[in-house]
Amino acid sequence: MKLFVYHTPELTPISSVPDCAIAIDVLRATTTMVTALGAGAEAIQVFSDLDKLMLVSEDWPAEKRLRAGERGGAMVAGCDLGNSPLDCTPEVVKGKRLFITTTNGTRALQRIEAAPMVLAAAMINRAAVVEYLVSQSPETVWMVGSGWEGSFSLEDTVCAGAIVDLLLDKLNCTLEELAGNDEVISAVSLYRQWQNNLLQLFHHASHGQRLLRLNCHEDLKYCSQIDISAVLPMQKEPGVL
Ligand code: 3SL
Secondary structure, three states: OOOEEEEOOOHOOOOOOOOOOEEEEOOOOOHHHHHHHHOOOEEEEEEOHHHHHHHHHHHHHHHHHHEEEEEEOOOOOOOEEOOHHHOOOOHOOOOEEEEEEOOHHHHHHOOOOOOOOEEEEEEHHHHHHHHHHHHOOOOOOOOOOOOOEEOOOOOHHHHHHHHHHHHHHHHHOOOHHHEOOOOHHHHHHHHHHHOOHHHHHHHOOOOHHHHHHHHHHHHHHHHHHOOOOOOOOOOOEOOOO
């Protein structure tokens, strides 16, 4: 297995597809997706464009759908939900399809949707991702951070590093054997430096600070937990997990 980390959708190659591609948006889109599916959502359908989301979801029975929209961290007017994983309780999402658009996370998923195996990873389901990779043994794996509007994000990189760290242990191989690019080595170094202080790292991160200004302290706490969910969002058809 060779792993590659790309910090943003924009930095992700367009000339080829890997055997497996993983979108990471720890704050907060992929954490929200894991949580929603864990709470019984029927599926997650992702959109980068809000108008398209509204149009496509119109064809779905109103009692079986939820529209989730986030821009700049805030809920989009006219949607049922924003992008807080804490809103995805069984009472709210069970049996419903979540039609979701977010600033960066849904773009990352769309960027990799042509890969034969597409997963969504967050800190909360890190071990589930690793377990699946070990069981499937894909030859090439891309981990794509969502970043923020084209720039690097600490929280997505540290999550990629957490995945690498556990994979090294499970596969009993060296970092040199696993790493396909330098970003893999820097991601695992970041994780090893902060693994006992993830919440503090998220408080330093620019997007963490943006969310704190929006009073999302509890979201940061929730998203910084590691290995608390066995749910693995997996693409069933392009754009649907
Ligand atoms: O950018 C995204 O996709 C979101 O996860 C951002 S936010 O955490 O909802 O602000």
